[in-house]
Amino acid sequence: MDVKRTISDLQDFYSLSLHGLLGIAGRPFYFKDALLQMDYAGAGSVVIVVIVDLFVGMALSLQLAAELSSLGLKMYIGMIVGISVVRELGPVVTALVFTGRVGAGMASELGSMALGHQVDTIRVFGLDPVKKLVTPRIVSSLIMLPALTVIGVAVSLLGGYYIAVFVSHQSGTVYWTSIRNILTVENVLAGASKPFIFAYLISSICCYMGLSTRGGSVGLRQATTRAVVMSIVMIIVADFVLTRMLLYVLGFSV
Template sequence: MKIKELISELQDFYLLSARGLLVAVKKPFYLKDMIEQMDYAGAGSFVIIFLVSIFTGMALSLQLSAELSSLGLKMYTGKVVGISIIREIGPVTAALVYAGRVGSGIASELGSMILGHQIDSLRVFGVDPLKKLVTPRILSSIIMLPVLTIIGDVVSLCGGYYIAVFVSHQSGTFYWSSIRDVLTFENVFAGSVKPFIFGYLIACISCYMGLSTKGGSKGLRKSTTRAVVVSIVMIIVSDFILTRILLYVLGFSV
Protein backbone atom coordinates (compact mmCIF):
# COMPACT_ATOMS: atom_id res chain seq x y z
CA MET A 1 0.00 0.00 0.00
CA LYS A 2 2.81 2.42 0.94
CA ILE A 3 4.74 1.66 -2.25
CA LYS A 4 1.59 2.16 -4.31
CA GLU A 5 1.03 5.53 -2.61
CA LEU A 6 4.65 6.54 -3.18
CA ILE A 7 4.49 5.66 -6.89
CA SER A 8 1.22 7.54 -7.21
CA GLU A 9 2.73 10.59 -5.46
CA LEU A 10 5.81 10.50 -7.69
CA GLN A 11 3.62 10.27 -10.76
CA ASP A 12 1.58 13.30 -9.61
CA PHE A 13 4.79 15.19 -8.89
CA TYR A 14 6.26 14.48 -12.34
CA LEU A 15 3.01 15.49 -14.02
CA LEU A 16 2.86 18.76 -12.06
CA SER A 17 6.54 19.51 -12.80
CA ALA A 18 6.20 18.83 -16.51
CA ARG A 19 2.82 20.50 -17.01
CA GLY A 20 3.80 23.48 -14.86
CA LEU A 21 6.54 24.31 -17.33
CA LEU A 22 4.82 23.22 -20.56
CA VAL A 23 1.68 25.33 -20.07
CA ALA A 24 3.88 28.44 -19.79
CA VAL A 25 3.71 28.82 -23.58
CA LYS A 26 -0.10 28.64 -23.65
CA LYS A 27 -2.44 31.58 -23.14
CA PRO A 28 -3.43 33.21 -20.82
CA PHE A 29 -0.08 34.53 -19.54
CA TYR A 30 -0.25 35.55 -15.92
CA LEU A 31 2.53 38.15 -16.21
CA LYS A 32 1.35 40.17 -13.21
CA ASP A 33 1.40 37.06 -11.01
CA MET A 34 4.89 36.22 -12.26
CA ILE A 35 6.25 39.70 -11.53
CA GLU A 36 4.69 39.55 -8.07
CA GLN A 37 6.37 36.19 -7.45
CA MET A 38 9.70 37.47 -8.79
CA ASP A 39 9.50 40.39 -6.41
CA TYR A 40 8.69 38.11 -3.47
CA ALA A 41 11.33 35.53 -4.36
CA GLY A 42 14.06 37.85 -5.61
CA ALA A 43 13.87 41.26 -3.96
CA GLY A 44 12.50 39.73 -0.76
CA SER A 45 15.43 37.29 -0.50
CA PHE A 46 18.19 39.79 -1.27
CA VAL A 47 19.06 40.77 2.32
CA ILE A 48 19.16 37.21 3.63
CA ILE A 49 21.26 36.04 0.64
CA PHE A 50 23.60 38.99 1.22
CA LEU A 51 24.07 38.15 4.92
CA VAL A 52 24.50 34.41 4.44
CA SER A 53 26.88 34.86 1.50
CA ILE A 54 29.18 37.42 3.10
CA PHE A 55 29.66 35.32 6.23
CA THR A 56 30.10 32.13 4.18
CA GLY A 57 32.81 33.85 2.11
CA MET A 58 34.53 35.18 5.22
CA ALA A 59 34.42 31.83 7.03
CA LEU A 60 35.76 29.99 3.98
CA SER A 61 38.56 32.50 3.48
CA LEU A 62 39.44 32.31 7.16
CA GLN A 63 39.62 28.51 7.17
CA LEU A 64 41.66 28.36 3.98
CA SER A 65 44.03 31.15 5.03
CA ALA A 66 44.76 29.32 8.28
CA GLU A 67 45.30 25.96 6.59
CA LEU A 68 47.26 27.27 3.61
CA SER A 69 49.47 29.47 5.86
CA SER A 70 50.70 26.38 7.69
CA LEU A 71 51.71 24.91 4.33
CA GLY A 72 53.24 28.17 3.12
CA LEU A 73 50.65 28.45 0.35
CA LYS A 74 48.69 31.46 1.62
CA MET A 75 48.78 33.15 -1.79
CA TYR A 76 46.42 30.48 -3.16
CA THR A 77 43.62 31.59 -0.84
CA GLY A 78 41.94 33.68 -3.56
CA LYS A 79 42.09 30.89 -6.09
CA VAL A 80 40.64 28.21 -3.82
CA VAL A 81 37.99 30.57 -2.42
CA GLY A 82 37.04 31.56 -5.98
CA ILE A 83 36.71 28.01 -7.30
CA SER A 84 34.80 26.82 -4.20
CA ILE A 85 32.33 29.65 -4.28
CA ILE A 86 31.71 29.88 -8.02
CA ARG A 87 31.43 26.17 -8.68
CA GLU A 88 29.92 24.78 -5.49
CA ILE A 89 29.26 26.82 -2.36
CA GLY A 90 27.60 29.82 -4.02
CA PRO A 91 24.86 27.93 -5.91
CA VAL A 92 24.20 25.49 -3.06
CA THR A 93 24.08 28.18 -0.35
CA ALA A 94 21.73 30.37 -2.38
CA ALA A 95 19.51 27.37 -3.15
CA LEU A 96 19.34 26.32 0.51
CA VAL A 97 18.40 29.84 1.59
CA TYR A 98 15.86 30.02 -1.24
CA ALA A 99 14.31 26.69 -0.22
CA GLY A 100 14.02 27.84 3.39
CA ARG A 101 12.50 31.20 2.60
CA VAL A 102 10.68 30.96 -0.72
CA GLY A 103 9.97 27.20 -0.79
CA SER A 104 8.30 27.24 2.60
CA GLY A 105 6.36 30.37 1.58
CA ILE A 106 5.07 28.72 -1.60
CA ALA A 107 4.02 25.54 0.23
CA SER A 108 2.24 27.34 3.05
CA GLU A 109 0.50 29.79 0.71
CA LEU A 110 -0.81 27.10 -1.63
CA GLY A 111 -1.61 24.85 1.33
CA SER A 112 -3.77 27.49 2.99
CA MET A 113 -5.46 28.15 -0.36
CA ILE A 114 -6.33 24.44 -0.54
CA LEU A 115 -7.69 24.39 3.00
CA GLY A 116 -9.69 27.59 2.43
CA HIS A 117 -11.27 26.18 -0.78
CA GLN A 118 -9.62 28.97 -2.80
CA ILE A 119 -8.20 26.47 -5.29
CA ASP A 120 -11.67 24.92 -5.68
CA SER A 121 -13.01 28.44 -6.30
CA LEU A 122 -10.45 28.93 -9.08
CA ARG A 123 -11.49 25.65 -10.69
CA VAL A 124 -15.17 26.55 -10.45
CA PHE A 125 -14.44 29.88 -12.14
CA GLY A 126 -12.75 27.95 -14.95
CA VAL A 127 -9.21 29.01 -14.05
CA ASP A 128 -6.49 26.36 -14.24
CA PRO A 129 -4.76 26.51 -10.81
CA LEU A 130 -1.64 24.99 -12.32
CA LYS A 131 -1.32 27.79 -14.85
CA LYS A 132 -2.36 30.55 -12.47
CA LEU A 133 -0.38 29.46 -9.42
CA VAL A 134 2.28 26.89 -10.28
CA THR A 135 3.69 28.20 -13.57
CA PRO A 136 4.44 31.75 -12.31
CA ARG A 137 6.20 30.27 -9.28
CA ILE A 138 8.29 27.88 -11.39
CA LEU A 139 9.27 30.58 -13.89
CA SER A 140 10.07 33.15 -11.22
CA SER A 141 12.26 30.61 -9.39
CA ILE A 142 14.09 29.65 -12.59
CA ILE A 143 14.82 33.33 -13.21
CA MET A 144 15.43 34.64 -9.71
CA LEU A 145 17.58 31.89 -8.17
CA PRO A 146 20.39 32.34 -10.76
CA VAL A 147 20.23 36.11 -10.20
CA LEU A 148 20.45 35.64 -6.44
CA THR A 149 23.29 33.14 -6.91
CA ILE A 150 25.34 35.66 -8.92
CA ILE A 151 24.74 38.32 -6.26
CA GLY A 152 25.62 35.79 -3.53
CA ASP A 153 28.82 34.77 -5.35
CA VAL A 154 30.00 38.39 -5.66
CA VAL A 155 29.19 39.10 -2.00
CA SER A 156 30.96 35.89 -0.86
CA LEU A 157 34.07 36.80 -2.84
CA CYS A 158 34.03 40.25 -1.25
CA GLY A 159 33.75 38.63 2.19
CA GLY A 160 36.70 36.39 1.29
CA TYR A 161 38.63 39.46 0.15
CA TYR A 162 38.05 41.22 3.48
CA ILE A 163 39.52 38.28 5.44
CA ALA A 164 42.40 37.70 3.00
CA VAL A 165 43.48 41.34 3.01
CA PHE A 166 42.63 42.69 6.46
CA VAL A 167 43.02 39.59 8.62
CA SER A 168 45.43 37.36 6.72
CA HIS A 169 47.39 40.37 5.38
CA GLN A 170 47.57 39.20 1.79
CA SER A 171 47.75 41.37 -1.30
CA GLY A 172 44.31 42.53 -2.44
CA THR A 173 45.46 42.88 -6.04
CA PHE A 174 46.76 39.32 -6.04
CA TYR A 175 43.50 38.06 -4.49
CA TRP A 176 41.39 39.60 -7.28
CA SER A 177 43.82 38.49 -10.00
CA SER A 178 43.52 34.91 -8.62
CA ILE A 179 39.76 35.24 -8.77
CA ARG A 180 40.00 36.52 -12.36
CA ASP A 181 42.11 33.51 -13.26
CA VAL A 182 39.44 31.08 -12.05
CA LEU A 183 36.65 32.86 -13.94
CA THR A 184 37.06 30.51 -16.88
CA PHE A 185 34.15 29.35 -19.05
CA GLU A 186 34.21 25.89 -17.45
CA ASN A 187 33.99 27.22 -13.89
CA VAL A 188 31.38 29.85 -14.63
CA PHE A 189 29.30 27.40 -16.67
CA ALA A 190 29.51 24.75 -13.95
CA GLY A 191 28.32 27.27 -11.37
CA SER A 192 25.60 28.88 -13.44
CA VAL A 193 23.80 25.76 -14.68
CA LYS A 194 23.02 24.57 -11.16
CA PRO A 195 20.79 27.47 -9.98
CA PHE A 196 18.39 26.97 -12.91
CA ILE A 197 17.94 23.29 -11.97
CA PHE A 198 17.74 24.06 -8.24
CA GLY A 199 15.17 26.81 -8.83
CA TYR A 200 13.00 24.47 -10.89
CA LEU A 201 13.27 21.70 -8.30
CA ILE A 202 12.49 23.93 -5.32
CA ALA A 203 9.45 25.49 -7.03
CA CYS A 204 8.05 22.14 -8.21
CA ILE A 205 8.57 20.41 -4.85
CA SER A 206 7.09 23.32 -2.88
CA CYS A 207 4.09 23.70 -5.20
CA TYR A 208 3.42 19.96 -5.10
CA MET A 209 3.64 19.80 -1.30
CA GLY A 210 1.44 22.87 -0.94
CA LEU A 211 -1.21 21.57 -3.31
CA SER A 212 -1.29 18.15 -1.64
CA THR A 213 -2.05 19.66 1.79
CA LYS A 214 -4.84 18.03 3.73
CA GLY A 215 -5.85 17.82 7.35
CA GLY A 216 -6.13 21.39 8.65
CA SER A 217 -3.37 23.38 10.31
CA LYS A 218 -1.52 20.21 11.28
CA GLY A 219 -1.51 19.15 7.64
CA LEU A 220 -0.28 22.59 6.60
CA ARG A 221 2.61 22.36 9.05
CA LYS A 222 3.45 18.92 7.69
CA SER A 223 3.38 19.97 4.04
CA THR A 224 5.48 23.10 4.67
CA THR A 225 8.08 21.08 6.59
CA ARG A 226 8.10 18.41 3.89
CA ALA A 227 8.56 21.05 1.18
CA VAL A 228 11.68 22.45 2.87
CA VAL A 229 13.16 19.10 3.89
CA VAL A 230 12.63 17.42 0.50
CA SER A 231 13.94 20.53 -1.30
CA ILE A 232 17.12 20.58 0.83
CA VAL A 233 17.76 16.86 0.29
CA MET A 234 17.11 17.18 -3.45
CA ILE A 235 19.44 20.20 -3.70
CA ILE A 236 22.29 18.25 -2.12
CA VAL A 237 21.63 15.06 -4.11
CA SER A 238 21.17 16.85 -7.44
CA ASP A 239 24.25 18.98 -6.72
CA PHE A 240 26.35 15.83 -6.50
CA ILE A 241 24.83 14.38 -9.68
CA LEU A 242 25.22 17.67 -11.57
CA THR A 243 28.81 18.08 -10.39
CA ARG A 244 29.62 14.60 -11.63
CA ILE A 245 27.98 15.22 -15.00
CA LEU A 246 29.52 18.69 -15.44
CA LEU A 247 33.02 17.53 -14.54
CA TYR A 248 32.67 14.79 -17.15
CA VAL A 249 31.16 17.05 -19.82
CA LEU A 250 33.68 19.86 -19.26
CA GLY A 251 36.59 17.43 -19.43
CA PHE A 252 37.91 17.67 -15.86
CA SER A 253 39.82 14.61 -14.69
CA VAL A 254 39.00 13.40 -11.18
Protein backbone atom coordinates in the same frame (compact mmCIF):
# COMPACT_ATOMS: atom_id res chain seq x y z
CA MET B 1 4.89 2.18 3.46
CA ASP B 2 1.98 2.30 1.03
CA VAL B 3 3.69 1.56 -2.33
CA LYS B 4 0.58 2.19 -4.40
CA ARG B 5 0.07 5.58 -2.74
CA THR B 6 3.74 6.50 -3.17
CA ILE B 7 3.67 5.68 -6.87
CA SER B 8 0.46 7.67 -7.28
CA ASP B 9 2.02 10.66 -5.45
CA LEU B 10 5.12 10.48 -7.66
CA GLN B 11 2.93 10.39 -10.77
CA ASP B 12 1.05 13.45 -9.53
CA PHE B 13 4.32 15.25 -8.75
CA TYR B 14 5.82 14.55 -12.20
CA SER B 15 2.59 15.58 -13.86
CA LEU B 16 2.40 18.86 -11.91
CA SER B 17 6.06 19.78 -12.37
CA LEU B 18 5.97 19.06 -16.12
CA HIS B 19 2.60 20.74 -16.61
CA GLY B 20 3.79 23.74 -14.59
CA LEU B 21 6.91 24.13 -16.73
CA LEU B 22 5.10 23.64 -20.04
CA GLY B 23 2.60 26.27 -18.92
CA ILE B 24 5.25 28.88 -19.78
CA ALA B 25 4.71 28.14 -23.46
CA GLY B 26 0.93 28.40 -23.75
CA ARG B 27 -1.83 30.96 -23.16
CA PRO B 28 -3.03 32.45 -20.91
CA PHE B 29 0.10 34.15 -19.56
CA TYR B 30 -0.09 35.32 -15.98
CA PHE B 31 2.56 38.06 -16.20
CA LYS B 32 1.26 40.00 -13.21
CA ASP B 33 1.26 36.90 -10.99
CA ALA B 34 4.81 36.05 -12.12
CA LEU B 35 5.97 39.62 -11.40
CA LEU B 36 4.47 39.55 -7.90
CA GLN B 37 6.22 36.25 -7.24
CA MET B 38 9.50 37.61 -8.59
CA ASP B 39 9.23 40.58 -6.24
CA TYR B 40 8.66 38.27 -3.28
CA ALA B 41 11.28 35.69 -4.29
CA GLY B 42 13.93 38.06 -5.60
CA ALA B 43 13.84 41.50 -4.06
CA GLY B 44 12.61 40.09 -0.77
CA SER B 45 15.49 37.59 -0.54
CA VAL B 46 18.43 39.83 -1.42
CA VAL B 47 19.27 40.88 2.14
CA ILE B 48 19.29 37.37 3.60
CA VAL B 49 21.28 36.00 0.64
CA VAL B 50 23.86 38.79 1.05
CA ILE B 51 24.21 38.14 4.79
CA VAL B 52 24.51 34.35 4.48
CA ASP B 53 26.85 34.32 1.49
CA LEU B 54 29.04 37.07 2.97
CA PHE B 55 29.69 35.03 6.10
CA VAL B 56 30.16 31.79 4.12
CA GLY B 57 32.85 33.53 2.04
CA MET B 58 34.52 34.96 5.13
CA ALA B 59 34.45 31.64 7.04
CA LEU B 60 35.86 29.76 4.06
CA SER B 61 38.64 32.31 3.61
CA LEU B 62 39.43 32.17 7.33
CA GLN B 63 39.66 28.36 7.33
CA LEU B 64 41.90 28.40 4.26
CA ALA B 65 44.12 31.11 5.73
CA ALA B 66 44.60 29.02 8.90
CA GLU B 67 45.61 25.92 6.95
CA LEU B 68 47.58 27.49 4.13
CA SER B 69 49.64 29.82 6.32
CA SER B 70 51.36 26.84 7.98
CA LEU B 71 52.33 25.63 4.50
CA GLY B 72 53.36 29.08 3.30
CA LEU B 73 50.69 28.94 0.56
CA LYS B 74 48.45 31.83 1.59
CA MET B 75 48.68 33.29 -1.91
CA TYR B 76 46.32 30.50 -3.03
CA ILE B 77 43.46 31.68 -0.82
CA GLY B 78 41.89 33.65 -3.67
CA MET B 79 42.06 30.75 -6.10
CA ILE B 80 40.55 28.20 -3.71
CA VAL B 81 37.88 30.58 -2.42
CA GLY B 82 37.02 31.48 -6.02
CA ILE B 83 36.68 27.88 -7.26
CA SER B 84 34.75 26.77 -4.15
CA VAL B 85 32.35 29.68 -4.26
CA VAL B 86 31.78 29.92 -8.01
CA ARG B 87 31.38 26.22 -8.69
CA GLU B 88 29.88 24.90 -5.49
CA LEU B 89 29.14 26.96 -2.40
CA GLY B 90 27.56 29.98 -4.07
CA PRO B 91 24.85 28.04 -5.95
CA VAL B 92 24.18 25.53 -3.15
CA VAL B 93 24.10 27.97 -0.23
CA THR B 94 21.92 30.42 -2.14
CA ALA B 95 19.55 27.59 -3.12
CA LEU B 96 19.29 26.49 0.52
CA VAL B 97 18.49 30.04 1.62
CA PHE B 98 15.95 30.30 -1.21
CA THR B 99 14.32 27.07 -0.03
CA GLY B 100 14.04 28.28 3.52
CA ARG B 101 12.55 31.61 2.63
CA VAL B 102 10.76 31.29 -0.71
CA GLY B 103 10.09 27.54 -0.91
CA ALA B 104 8.56 27.40 2.55
CA GLY B 105 6.47 30.45 1.65
CA MET B 106 5.21 28.81 -1.54
CA ALA B 107 4.24 25.60 0.28
CA SER B 108 2.45 27.35 3.13
CA GLU B 109 0.67 29.87 0.89
CA LEU B 110 -0.60 27.21 -1.53
CA GLY B 111 -1.40 24.90 1.38
CA SER B 112 -3.48 27.59 3.00
CA MET B 113 -5.26 28.22 -0.31
CA ALA B 114 -5.96 24.50 -0.71
CA LEU B 115 -7.38 24.21 2.81
CA GLY B 116 -9.50 27.36 2.36
CA HIS B 117 -11.08 26.04 -0.87
CA GLN B 118 -9.40 28.85 -2.84
CA VAL B 119 -7.80 26.31 -5.18
CA ASP B 120 -11.17 24.60 -5.66
CA THR B 121 -12.66 28.02 -6.40
CA ILE B 122 -10.10 28.56 -9.17
CA ARG B 123 -11.05 25.15 -10.61
CA VAL B 124 -14.77 25.96 -10.41
CA PHE B 125 -14.11 29.21 -12.27
CA GLY B 126 -12.89 27.02 -15.12
CA LEU B 127 -9.23 27.98 -14.69
CA ASP B 128 -6.25 25.68 -14.47
CA PRO B 129 -4.77 26.03 -10.96
CA VAL B 130 -1.40 24.69 -12.12
CA LYS B 131 -1.16 27.35 -14.80
CA LYS B 132 -2.46 30.08 -12.50
CA LEU B 133 -0.52 29.20 -9.35
CA VAL B 134 2.41 26.92 -10.20
CA THR B 135 3.71 28.27 -13.51
CA PRO B 136 4.26 31.85 -12.20
CA ARG B 137 6.17 30.43 -9.23
CA ILE B 138 8.36 28.25 -11.46
CA VAL B 139 9.02 31.22 -13.78
CA SER B 140 9.91 33.52 -10.89
CA SER B 141 12.22 30.92 -9.37
CA LEU B 142 13.94 30.23 -12.71
CA ILE B 143 14.69 33.93 -13.07
CA MET B 144 15.36 35.02 -9.50
CA LEU B 145 17.44 32.14 -8.09
CA PRO B 146 20.16 32.49 -10.76
CA ALA B 147 20.14 36.26 -10.20
CA LEU B 148 20.43 35.80 -6.45
CA THR B 149 23.22 33.27 -6.99
CA VAL B 150 25.24 35.85 -8.97
CA ILE B 151 24.79 38.32 -6.12
CA GLY B 152 25.60 35.65 -3.53
CA VAL B 153 28.80 34.59 -5.32
CA ALA B 154 29.95 38.21 -5.65
CA VAL B 155 29.30 38.87 -1.97
CA SER B 156 31.07 35.64 -0.93
CA LEU B 157 34.13 36.64 -2.94
CA LEU B 158 34.06 40.04 -1.23
CA GLY B 159 33.87 38.33 2.16
CA GLY B 160 36.83 36.17 1.21
CA TYR B 161 38.69 39.29 0.08
CA TYR B 162 38.07 41.03 3.40
CA ILE B 163 39.55 38.12 5.41
CA ALA B 164 42.44 37.55 2.99
CA VAL B 165 43.49 41.21 2.95
CA PHE B 166 42.54 42.64 6.35
CA VAL B 167 42.92 39.56 8.58
CA SER B 168 45.43 37.36 6.78
CA HIS B 169 47.34 40.40 5.38
CA GLN B 170 47.55 39.13 1.82
CA SER B 171 47.78 41.32 -1.24
CA GLY B 172 44.42 42.38 -2.61
CA THR B 173 45.82 42.42 -6.11
CA VAL B 174 46.95 38.80 -5.81
CA TYR B 175 43.51 37.83 -4.49
CA TRP B 176 41.59 39.47 -7.37
CA THR B 177 44.07 38.22 -9.95
CA SER B 178 43.53 34.68 -8.67
CA ILE B 179 39.77 35.18 -8.85
CA ARG B 180 40.02 36.54 -12.39
CA ASN B 181 42.14 33.58 -13.43
CA ILE B 182 39.65 31.01 -12.19
CA LEU B 183 36.70 32.73 -13.89
CA THR B 184 37.07 30.56 -16.96
CA VAL B 185 34.15 29.57 -19.16
CA GLU B 186 34.26 26.05 -17.70
CA ASN B 187 34.14 27.21 -14.07
CA VAL B 188 31.44 29.79 -14.69
CA LEU B 189 29.33 27.27 -16.64
CA ALA B 190 29.80 24.69 -13.88
CA GLY B 191 28.36 27.12 -11.36
CA ALA B 192 25.86 29.00 -13.51
CA SER B 193 23.93 25.95 -14.72
CA LYS B 194 23.10 24.71 -11.23
CA PRO B 195 20.71 27.47 -10.05
CA PHE B 196 18.31 26.76 -12.93
CA ILE B 197 18.01 23.09 -11.95
CA PHE B 198 17.75 23.96 -8.24
CA ALA B 199 15.07 26.59 -8.96
CA TYR B 200 12.95 24.10 -10.89
CA LEU B 201 13.32 21.47 -8.17
CA ILE B 202 12.50 23.85 -5.30
CA SER B 203 9.47 25.45 -6.97
CA SER B 204 8.04 22.11 -8.21
CA ILE B 205 8.47 20.33 -4.88
CA CYS B 206 7.15 23.20 -2.78
CA CYS B 207 4.15 23.87 -5.05
CA TYR B 208 3.27 20.17 -5.13
CA MET B 209 3.52 19.83 -1.35
CA GLY B 210 1.45 22.97 -0.88
CA LEU B 211 -1.32 21.99 -3.27
CA SER B 212 -1.58 18.49 -1.79
CA THR B 213 -2.04 19.80 1.76
CA ARG B 214 -4.78 18.04 3.73
CA GLY B 215 -5.76 18.04 7.39
CA GLY B 216 -5.96 21.57 8.74
CA SER B 217 -3.18 23.43 10.51
CA VAL B 218 -1.30 20.23 11.40
CA GLY B 219 -1.43 19.17 7.76
CA LEU B 220 -0.18 22.60 6.71
CA ARG B 221 2.75 22.35 9.11
CA GLN B 222 3.60 18.86 7.84
CA ALA B 223 3.32 19.91 4.19
CA THR B 224 5.61 22.92 4.70
CA THR B 225 8.16 20.83 6.61
CA ARG B 226 8.08 18.10 3.96
CA ALA B 227 8.50 20.69 1.20
CA VAL B 228 11.59 22.23 2.82
CA VAL B 229 13.20 18.91 3.78
CA MET B 230 12.57 17.33 0.37
CA SER B 231 13.90 20.41 -1.41
CA ILE B 232 17.08 20.47 0.67
CA VAL B 233 17.72 16.77 0.12
CA MET B 234 17.08 17.09 -3.61
CA ILE B 235 19.40 20.14 -3.87
CA ILE B 236 22.26 18.22 -2.26
CA VAL B 237 21.67 15.08 -4.34
CA ALA B 238 21.20 17.07 -7.56
CA ASP B 239 24.34 19.07 -6.78
CA PHE B 240 26.43 15.89 -6.64
CA VAL B 241 24.91 14.48 -9.83
CA LEU B 242 25.31 17.79 -11.66
CA THR B 243 28.88 18.22 -10.47
CA ARG B 244 29.77 14.73 -11.70
CA MET B 245 28.11 15.36 -15.07
CA LEU B 246 29.53 18.86 -15.54
CA LEU B 247 33.07 17.83 -14.66
CA TYR B 248 32.80 15.13 -17.32
CA VAL B 249 31.14 17.32 -19.95
CA LEU B 250 33.48 20.27 -19.38
CA GLY B 251 36.56 18.07 -19.59
CA PHE B 252 37.86 18.24 -16.00
CA SER B 253 39.89 15.21 -14.91
CA VAL B 254 39.22 13.81 -11.43
